[in-house]
Amino acid sequence: MHTSSHAVARLLGDWSSGPGPAHRRLADLIRLLILDGRLPLATAMPGERDLAAVLGISRTTVSTAYATLRDQGYLSARDRARSRTRVPHRQPEAAVDDRDLIDFSHAAPPAPGEALHRAYTSALNQLPRHLPRHGYSPTGLAELRAAIATRYAERGLETTPDQILVTNGAQHAIGLIARTLLRPRDRVVVDHPSYPHALRVFRAAGCRVVPVAVNEDGWDLEILSATMRGAALAYLMPDFHNPTGLCLSEKDRLSLRPQCPIVVDETMAELALDVAPPTPLAAYHSNVITIGSMAKTFWGGLRVGWIRTTPDLVQRLHQARADVDLGTPVVEQLACAELLGGIREILPTRLAGLRRSRAVLLNLVAEHLPDWTVGESHGGLTVWTRFPDPISSALAAVAPQFGVRLAAGPRFGIGGAFERFVRLPYSLDAEAMKTGITGIADAVAAVRSGRRADTPPAALA
Amino acid sequence: MHTSSHAVARLLGDWSSGPGPAHRRLADLIRLLILDGRLPLATAMPGERDLAAVLGISRTTVSTAYATLRDQGYLSARDRARSRTRVPHRQPEAAVDDRDLIDFSHAAPPAPGEALHRAYTSALNQLPRHLPRHGYSPTGLAELRAAIATRYAERGLETTPDQILVTNGAQHAIGLIARTLLRPRDRVVVDHPSYPHALRVFRAAGCRVVPVAVNEDGWDLEILSATMRGAALAYLMPDFHNPTGLCLSEKDRLSLRPQCPIVVDETMAELALDVAPPTPLAAYHSNVITIGSMAKTFWGGLRVGWIRTTPDLVQRLHQARADVDLGTPVVEQLACAELLGGIREILPTRLAGLRRSRAVLLNLVAEHLPDWTVGESHGGLTVWTRFPDPISSALAAVAPQFGVRLAAGPRFGIGGAFERFVRLPYSLDAEAMKTGITGIADAVAAVRSGRRADTPPAALA
Numbered sequence: 001m002h003t004s005s006h007a008v009a010r011l012l013g014d015w016s017s018g019p020g021p022a023h024r025r026l027a028d029l030i031r032l033l034i035l036d037g038r039l040p041l042a043t044a045m046p047g048e049r050d051l052a053a054v055l056g057i058s059r060t061t062v063s064t065a066y067a068t069l070r071d072q073g074y075l076s077a078r079d080r081a082r083s084r085t086r087v088p089h090r091q092p093e094a095a096v097d098d099r100d101l102i103d104f105s106h107a108a109p110p111a112p113g114e115a116l117h118r119a120y121t122s123a124l125n126q127l128p129r130h131l132p133r134h135g136y137s138p139t140g141l142a143e144l145r146a147a148i149a150t151r152y153a154e155r156g157l158e159t160t161p162d163q164i165l166v167t168n169g170a171q172h173a174i175g176l177i178a179r180t181l182l183r184p185r186d187r188v189v190v191d192h193p194s195y196p197h198a199l200r201v202f203r204a205a206g207c208r209v210v211p212v213a214v215n216e217d218g219w220d221l222e223i224l225s226a227t228m229r230g231a232a233l234a235y236l237m238p239d240f241h242n243p244t245g246l247c248l249s250e251k252d253r254l255s256l257r258p259q260c261p262i263v264v265d266e267t268m269a270e271l272a273l274d275v276a277p278p279t280p281l282a283a284y285h286s287n288v289i290t291i292g293s294m295a296k297t298f299w300g301g302l303r304v305g306w307i308r309t310t311p312d313l314v315q316r317l318h319q320a321r322a323d324v325d326l327g328t329p330v331v332e333q334l335a336c337a338e339l340l341g342g343i344r345e346i347l348p349t350r351l352a353g354l355r356r357s358r359a360v361l362l363n364l365v366a367e368h369l370p371d372w373t374v375g376e377s378h379g380g381l382t383v384w385t386r387f388p389d390p391i392s393s394a395l396a397a398v399a400p401q402f403g404v405r406l407a408a409g410p411r412f413g414i415g416g417a418f419e420r421f422v423r424l425p426y427s428l429d430a431e432a433m434k435t436g437i438t439g440i441a442d443a444v445a446a447v448r449s450g451r452r453a454d455t456p457p458a459a460l461a
Numbered sequence: 462m463h464t465s466s467h468a469v470a471r472l473l474g475d476w477s478s479g480p481g482p483a484h485r486r487l488a489d490l491i492r493l494l495i496l497d498g499r500l501p502l503a504t505a506m507p508g509e510r511d512l513a514a515v516l517g518i519s520r521t522t523v524s525t526a527y528a529t530l531r532d533q534g535y536l537s538a539r540d541r542a543r544s545r546t547r548v549p550h551r552q553p554e555a556a557v558d559d560r561d562l563i564d565f566s567h568a569a570p571p572a573p574g575e576a577l578h579r580a581y582t583s584a585l586n587q588l589p590r591h592l593p594r595h596g597y598s599p600t601g602l603a604e605l606r607a608a609i610a611t612r613y614a615e616r617g618l619e620t621t622p623d624q625i626l627v628t629n630g631a632q633h634a635i636g637l638i639a640r641t642l643l644r645p646r647d648r649v650v651v652d653h654p655s656y657p658h659a660l661r662v663f664r665a666a667g668c669r670v671v672p673v674a675v676n677e678d679g680w681d682l683e684i685l686s687a688t689m690r691g692a693a694l695a696y697l698m699p700d701f702h703n704p705t706g707l708c709l710s711e712k713d714r715l716s717l718r719p720q721c722p723i724v725v726d727e728t729m730a731e732l733a734l735d736v737a738p739p740t741p742l743a744a745y746h747s748n749v750i751t752i753g754s755m756a757k758t759f760w761g762g763l764r765v766g767w768i769r770t771t772p773d774l775v776q777r778l779h780q781a782r783a784d785v786d787l788g789t790p791v792v793e794q795l796a797c798a799e800l801l802g803g804i805r806e807i808l809p810t811r812l813a814g815l816r817r818s819r820a821v822l823l824n825l826v827a828e829h830l831p832d833w834t835v836g837e838s839h840g841g842l843t844v845w846t847r848f849p850d851p852i853s854s855a856l857a858a859v860a861p862q863f864g865v866r867l868a869a870g871p872r873f874g875i876g877g878a879f880e881r882f883v884r885l886p887y888s889l890d891a892e893a894m895k896t897g898i899t900g901i902a903d904a905v906a907a908v909r910s911g912r913r914a915d916t917p918p919a920a921l922a
Contacts, residue, residue, distance in 0.1 A: 041780050087776045108595030116592070117585060120792060124581050131577070134569030135762025168629055168764075172786035197783060204784045301596025301791035303629075315548050319502050322658060323665045324785060325633035329793045330762035331581060 002082070003039065005046040005054035011038055012055070013410070013419045018394045019446045022057060023064035028397035030065065031074050034085045036411050037200055044082040045075065101400055102436035105407040107242065107381040107425040109271075110353070111299040115339060115346050123334035130330050138327045139318045140166025140306070147337040148292065148306050154344075155269075156279040162311040165318060166328050170267045170293035170305040174198050174235070177263055177289060177307065178205045180320045186232035189224070193384070193412035193421070195242050195265065198235055207232070211414050216375055218246050221256055228259035236262055239269035239278050243412050243423035244384040245377025247275055253284045263289045267305075268380035270297040270347060273355050275378045282308065289313070294336050296381060297343070297350075304328060304336045354381070354426065357433070361426040364437040369444065374424075382425045387444075390419035394447045395440070402439040402446070463543070464500065466507040466515035472499055473516070474871070474880045479855045480907045483518060484525035489858035491526065492535050495546045497872050498661055505543040506536065562861055563897035566868040568703065568842040568886040570732075571814070572760040576800060576807050584795035591791050599788045600779045601627025601767070608798040609753065609767050615805075616730075617740040623772040626779060627789050631728045631754035631766040635659050635696070638724055638750060638768065639666045641781045647693035650685070654845070654873035654882070656703050656726065659696055668693070672875050677836055679707050682717055689720035697723055700730035700739050704873050704884035705845040706838025708736055714745045724750045728766075729841035731758040731808065734816050736839045743769065750774070755797050757842060758804070758811075765789060765797045815842070815887065818894070822887040825898040830905065835885075842888045848905075851880035855908045856901070863900040863907070 011033050018025045033039040045051075048066060052059040066083060069075040073088025126143075139145070145161035152159035167173040174197070182188065184206030190199065192211030202209050210231065212224050219238070228234050238248035245268075248256075264281045269292070272278065282288040293305035307317060339346070358377075365372055365385065375384040396408035409418030428436065472494050479486045494500040506512075509527060513520040527544060530536040534549025587604075600606070606622035613620035628634040635658070643649065645667030651660065653672030663670050671692065673685050680699070689695050699709035706729075709717075725742045730753070733739070743749040754766035768778060800807070819838075826833055826846065836845040857869035870879030889897065 037780070037783065041777060086773075087780060103595070106595045106597070108597070111592040111596065113589060113592050116588065120581070120585050120588075124578060124585075127577065127581075128574060130762060131572040131574050131760070133762075134564070134567045135572065135756075135760050136567070136569070137762075168786045169788075171783070175785050197787070201784050295596075299592070299596050301591060301594075301598075303786070303788055303790040303793075312547075316502060319498070319548065322498070322632070323662050324636050325629045325764070326658070326761075327630075327764055329764040329790060331796070332764075332790045332793055335792070 002044040003046065005051045008039075008046055008051060009054050010416050011410075013393060013416050014390045015394060017391070017447070017450060019398060019450050023061045023068070025394070025397075026061060026065040027068040029393055030069060031072070032393060032397045032408060034074050034087065036408065037196070038410065039085050041085055041087065043085045045085065047082065101403055101405045102428065102432050102439060103405045104424060104428075104436050104440070105405045106300075107296070107423070107427055108300045109296055109298070109350070109381060109427050110429070111301065112346055112350065115342065116299065116335075119335040119338035119342070120331070122338045123331050126334050127331060130334075135330055136327050137166070137330065137333070138321055139314065140164060140328065141330065141333045141337070144304075144333040144337040144340075147340040148308070151340050151343065152280065152308060155277065157283040159308060160311075163308050163314060165307045165309075165314045165321075166333060167305045167307060168325065168328050169295060169303045170265060170291050171197050171201075172324075173291045173293075173305050173307045174201050174263070174265070176317050176321055176324065177233075177291075178202060178207075179324070180313075180317050181261070182207055182232055187230065189227050189231045189234035189260070191219075191236055191241060192414065193243055193409075193418055194235070195237065196407075196411045198265065199414065202235070209414060211417075214241060214244060214246060219248055219252065221252060225257045225259055228262075231260040234258070234260055234262045235265065236281075237265045237268070238281055239264070239266050240271055240378060240380030242268060242380060243382050244375055245380040245382055246375075247272070247278055247378040248281070250279065253279070253281055256281070256285065258285050258287050261287050261289060263291060265291045267291065267293045267296050270343070271351065271354065271379045271381065273351060273358065273377075273379040294339065298339055298346075302332065302336060302339075304332055357428070357430070358383070358426040360430045361424060361433050361437070364433055365424070368437050368441040381427045382423045385422050385424055386420055387422075388420070389448070391444070391447050392419045392422055395422065395443055398446060399440065399443045402443040404436050404439040404443065406440070463505040464507065466512045469500075469507055469512060470515050471877050472871075474854060474877050475851045476855060478852070478908070478911060480859060480911050484522045484529070486855065486858075487522060487526035488529040490854055491530060492533070493854055493858045493869060495535050495548065497869065498657070499871065500546050502546055502548065504546045506546065508543065562864055562866045563889065563893050563900060564866045565885060565889075565897050565901075566866045567761075568757070568884070568888055569761045570757055570759070570811070570842060570888050571890070572762065573807055573811065576803065577760065577796075580796040580799035580803075581792070583799045584792050587795050588792060591795075596791055597788050598627070598791065598794070599782055600775065601625060601789065602791065602794045602798070605765075605794040605798040605801075608801040609769070612801050612804065613741065613769060616738065618744040620769060621772075624769055624775060626768045626770075626775045626782075627794060628766045628768060629786065629789055630756060630764045631726060631752050632658050632662075633785075634752045634754075634766045634768045635662050635724070635726070637778050637782055637785065638694075638752075639663060639668075640785070641774075641778050642722070643668055643693055648691065650688050650692045650695035650721070652680075652697055652702060653875065654704055654870075654879055655696070656698065656728075657868075657872045659726065660875065663696070670875060672878075675702060675705060675707060680709055680713065682713060686718045686720055689723075692721040695719070695721055695723045696726065697742075698726045698729070699742055700725070700727050701732055701839060701841030703729060703841060704843050705836055706841040706843055707836075708733070708739055708839040709742070711740065714740070714742055717742070717746065719746050719748050722748050722750060724752060726752045728752065728754045728757050731804070732812065732815065732840045732842065734812060734819065734838075734840040755800065759800055759807075763793065763797060763800075765793055818889070818891070819844070819887040821891045822885060822894050822898070825894055826885070829898050829902040843884045843886045846883050846885055847881055848883075849881070850909070852905070852908050853880045853883055856883065856904055859908060860901065860904045863904040865897050865900040865904065867901070
């Protein structure tokens with residue numbers, strides 16, 4: 001794949017201000033685009049002369065930035081062909097595992113340690129009855145499919161176990177649906193902003209991704225319906241939307257007119273903080289495929305999700321799955337069935353904790369980032385914040401110097417949108433959020449004034 | 462996708478003999494082709510008149526067979542278009558879960574119950590130190606990557622943890638490699654016979670799959686080298702090859718001249734029954750990507766595998782993985798690290814047990830299937846048996862009537878090869894193998910004489 005200078009310029013957005021020399025800012029931003037997946041790996045970058053002309057800067061600036069990225073392992077060594085994007089073999093792991101940065105880039109709930117321990121202990125007690133069998137369960141263990149079906153019924157949606165396909169998390173579910181139902185050049189309607197990993201899947205499938213705005217007023221049902229016409233699929237998160245935390249009202253659920261099959265990602269659906277738990281959209285409309293996950297309700301280290309649909313589509317997905325993997329681990333499934341069975345005991349404490357954390361975060365933002373506006377949210381794990389200047393990518397690029405990892409707003413959008421937004425999770429403890437928000441405030445000041453961090457934080461020294 | 466009458470005729474092979482009326486045999490065989498994935502789902506079947514002409518039978522026979530398959534849910538209801546292959550929503554699950562049939566279609570080892578229990582208990586004790594983190598580990602937990610690297614070193618191949626990507630089993634590993642390294646129309650060289658799920662992946666990726674025979678004399682290195690020239694990838698199982706159980710000798714490992722990147726699937730490599738444990742092929746040649754798995758060494762209910770390659774390719778695979786899923790469960794990884802750490806205590810007992818089971822199976826075959834030849838094998842979980850008449854698909858189609866589930870020989874091949882072969886696993890207990898082999902003997906007699914089962918076995922009544 002090649003990318004043009006104009007495409008890179010669009011992705012860079014307004015990068016003219018910020019700390020340090022231009023070549024360093026350019027390198028920082030291109031690195032971020034690569035790590036975010038907005039510049040896919042193995043993309044041939046534009047030539048130096050051409051990019052310089054489009055950006056209106058000197059060729060030396062581009063050439064120095066490229067040289068830095070080559071040194072750091074983000075561009076392939078120059079040969080006859082154009083430099084291609086790559087990642088150095090240590091960086092992404094450090095990016096994921098680095099415990100020294102406050103991680104505001106993930107929205108990951110605190111793990112319910114005791115409940116997890118009880119669930120796995122119970123799973124181990126049940127294990128012997130599964131040992132005589134081969135252990136492959138590509139549609140899912142009966143115990144877990146039944147527990148998931150029961151939970152849907154509790155939430156107001158009658159469900160039979162043969163409507164459930166157990167997956168290795170929600171992302172795996174999205175991937176299987178794309179494999180089974182989408183073809184290159186299909187139109188896929190998405191919320192905008194939306195979940196970055198879902199956008200990746202649809203782009204990787206060669207689909208045309210058509211965004212429909214979700215703004216402070218929520219969803220515009222008329223535009224949504226009109227856009228769905230002729231689309232192959234819509235991918236929506238009406239239940240505590242990621243990143244905004246908005247929830248589609250009961251009235252709007254009823255009014256929505258699906259014009260194509262809708263995939264509803266309910267990953268956040270159990271985390272109702274301010275409104276009554278929503279009834280699943282599939283209870284209002286047929287032609288809805290629902291995705292669920294353990295990762296946000298319980299813990300990201302549980303890699304179990306599911307798809308709820310017709311028994312026929314469950315079987316088609318199951319057949320397609322054999323090209324991807326052969327099933328979900330048995331013990332993991334048993335533990336998740338236990339956790340779902342006990343969700344009514346676990347949830348109230350967790351929701352109360354999240355409400356407290358959110359209040360802490362909102363206070364910190366009001367105190368340290370007074371010109372940031374926090375969007376209304378109804379639940380989930382994140383708020384969507386807005387600031388006056390389009391500095392989101394620049395901010396994410398420098399944030400690690402200030403001890404924080406941030407996901408830039410444009411990760412959640414298409415074509416470089418959301419440079420005035422950042423998603424902030426309130427799933428960290430109060431101390432970490434305080435350190436993180438003051439770090440962000442320093443980073444904002446640095447971006448606005450063109451400074452770099454005065455002294456590297458201790459963690460990076 | 463459409464399929465022609467000639468393509469279907471090739472897949473059917475010699476179906477002229479067998480029990481029952483022709484329309485029933487035709488329906489049974491087409492059903493098997495659909496369930497095996499040899500006729501992919503949603504394939505448009507040839508018209509009745511055309512298929513009848515190519516098969517040289519009456520149109521009524523084809524039409525009755527199609528009607529049966531429609532009734533059973535394997536063909537879509539007739540409309541203006543051609544009937545398409547599908548699966549009824551209950552059948553495949555029954556196929557996987559049915560405990561009443563002796564399952565000779567999977568090669569799944571008995572689970573080491575006590576070792577599993579100890580490993581998970583230890584994993585649970587380690588869990589608290591992982592709970593403060595978000596739980597996503599798309600390249601794998603450090604503990605498990607280190608344990609896998611250590612095991613490679615013990616097997617004679619120095620390895621660092623950053624050369625390891627933890628996956629959700631070997632099939633997931635094959636899928637990630639195909640996603641990352643293959644493009645449509647690439648040539649992929651495979652052993653023939655080979656692992657059916659790998660063949661599926663390469664076909665689904667739109668590759669041209671080029672078979673190189675593995676026969677009773679093993680691999681022909683000259684033909685293999687010549688065929689690899691210009692190929693994008695070779696997928697080989699030199700370590701207790703599935704289905705034959707053959708092992709590439711040390712001398713041949715040295716003589717092999719890789720002409721393209723080789724993916725070595727070492728899923729069976731730890732199960733050395735008759736020869737010294739082989740040194741991994743990657744110790745002899747660079748440009749080898751190695752796949753490993755817990756499923757055959759320990760238990761299929763552990764859905765953990767890995768890829769060993771260069772740190773750079775680990776990172777490319779890791780980036781590609783985000784389109785498929787976000788990682789492997791934490792507790793599962795910790796348990797697998799424990800099991801690998803204790804492999805030297807577990808393995809001797811398991812290998813001794815497998816040797817005994819294999820002897821039992823070979824005696825049963827000699828007694829009840831005297832005209833079947835069992836190929837030489839050196840390890841793994843299966844033997845590759847050969848019989849005089851090309852009845853493998855017919856046998857697999859009727860076997861459930863005789864209480865047995867069988868994988869037809871052509872599942873392991875390309876273009877309908879191996880109609881004179883069946884893979885038999887020796888991973889069941891002696892009692893089950895006895896019931897299974899006598900069931901197969903009855904099924905063979907029925908196919909040869911054209912009878913159906915006199916009385917359905919109790920399980921099916």
